Amino acid sequence: MINDTLIIIRFREHLALEVEIVLVLFINMSCSYADGLSPYDDKGVLGIDEVFDSSDSVREKAQKLAEWIKAAEHVVFHTGAGISTSAGIPDFRGPNGVWTLEEKGEKPHFNVSFDDAVPSFAHMAIVELVKQGFVQYVVSQNIDGLHLRSGLDRSFLAELHGNMFIEQCTACKRQFVLKSATTSVGQKFLNRQCSHVKQNSQTCRGKTKDTILDWEHDLPEKDLLMADYHSNAADLSVTLGTTLQIIPSGNLPLLAKKRENGRLVICNLQPTKHNKKADMVIHGFVDEVMRHLLEFLDLKVPDYNPSSDPTKTPETVEWTLKATDVAAAKKMYKEKCPPVKRKKKSVVSSVNSKVTKKEKVPPSDHQTSIVKTENDISENTVPVEALKQE
Numbered sequence: 001m002i003n004d005t006l007i008i009i010r011f012r013e014h015l016a017l018e019v020e021i022v023l024v025l026f027i028n029m030s031c032s033y034a035d036g037l038s039p040y041d042d043k044g045v046l047g048i049d050e051v052f053d054s055s056d057s058v059r060e061k062a063q064k065l066a067e068w069i070k071a072a073e074h075v076v077f078h079t080g081a082g083i084s085t086s087a088g089i090p091d092f093r094g095p096n097g098v099w100t101l102e103e104k105g106e107k108p109h110f111n112v113s114f115d116d117a118v119p120s121f122a123h124m125a126i127v128e129l130v131k132q133g134f135v136q137y138v139v140s141q142n143i144d145g146l147h148l149r150s151g152l153d154r155s156f157l158a159e160l161h162g163n164m165f166i167e168q169c170t171a172c173k174r175q176f177v178l179k180s181a182t183t184s185v186g187q188k189f190l191n192r193q194c195s196h197v198k199q200n201s202q203t204c205r206g207k208t209k210d211t212i213l214d215w216e217h218d219l220p221e222k223d224l225l226m227a228d229y230h231s232n233a234a235d236l237s238v239t240l241g242t243t244l245q246i247i248p249s250g251n252l253p254l255l256a257k258k259r260e261n262g263r264l265v266i267c268n269l270q271p272t273k274h275n276k277k278a279d280m281v282i283h284g285f286v287d288e289v290m291r292h293l294l295e296f297l298d299l300k301v302p303d304y305n306p307s308s309d310p311t312k313t314p315e316t317v318e319w320t321l322k323a324t325d326v327a328a329a330k331k332m333y334k335e336k337c338p339p340v341k342r343k344k345k346s347v348v349s350s351v352n353s354k355v356t357k358k359e360k361v362p363p364s365d366h367q368t369s370i371v372k373t374e375n376d377i378s379e380n381t382v383p384v385e386a387l388k389q390e
């Protein structure tokens with residue numbers, strides 16, 4: 001099925017700059033959720049030329065990545081739209097990305113609906129890497145549900161911007177897998193009853209909403225916590241298919257650089273805003289990089305299996321992030337990241353700066369409710385001319 005309905009999701013920061021970004025999604029014709037949402041100009045840096053390492057270079061870098069993964073204690077993968085392009089879902093800022101083409105007055109090309117898309121080679125490779133203990137956690141900005149559909153266990157995945165295949169109950173807060181992509185975005189009611197059955201055999205009387213972020217919505221708290229704990233604990237961050245322009249997601253991979261001997265690897269065709277900070281940048285297709293990586297790790301990638309896809313199975317599947325997983329991640333974080341002793345502040349500075357107030361989570365003091373683009377992608381990575389927005 002061809003999708004051709006534009007869905008525009010906007011996030012706003014209410015601080016000084018009133019920065020807004022817009023996420024544009026494509027869903028089936030049957031959905032009509034552009035109502036009341038208007039286009040917005042600031043979509044970050046768009047359409048920068050892609051860079052391609054030679055095939056030999058990609059292979060050599062993948063070999064080095066395999067060595068680094070084997071040497072690392074805690075590896076976190078950060079995934080963006082570029083991991084799903086080979087599944088037929090367009091990215092946002094690539095040369096043929098949704099926003100890049102929109103800026104030119106053109107429609108993006110896509111050839112599959114969310115329902116019909118199939119997890120890419122890279123999605124399935126990640127399942128195997130996690131299963132074999134080479135990757136400890138995955139943080140995704142993607143809302144396409146392909147990590148879910150690949151069979152990746154919820155315990156290993158933070159979805160920071162929501163998931164088109166997940167509904168959440170407003171009463172018990174439990175999440176459940178939908179059998180087809182949601183017909184709404186922006187955390188609206190789906191006209192569905194919660195599937196949770198209580199211990200007394202009574203069904204929860206709550207109603208469910210979609211989980212896709214909209215205006216002024218906070219990032220999902222438990223997902224953000226998990227992402228933060230694991231990103232802080234990581235001594236190797238690997239980004240796949242993201243220009244790292246949206247925050248806080250785009251800054252989480254940098255936390256590995258705070259660890260002793262921590263490394264950051266960026267895999268993206270376009271230059272990203274953090275290339276200068278990376279220990280290695282791989283300009284190659286994510287699937288190609290992962291294919292080499294799995295070979296060097298002597299792993300075989302499983303085929304996509306619909307019976308492991310909770311959207312395709314007859315029973316209702318819960319997708320709630322377990323409190324025990326969050327507690328375990330917090331414990332792991334505290335063990336790996338003991339608090340740093342700081343000099344006592346003077347009374348005056350403490351009072352004036354109001355920093356004595358005990359911080360709420362998350363631990364690394366990230367923004368929790370703000371998602372925005374930053375247009376400095378590139379001050380060090382690409383020619384200034386390439387950055388000028390038309």
Ligand SMILES: [Zn+2]
Binds near residue numbers: 170171194204205207
């Ligand atoms: Zn409920």
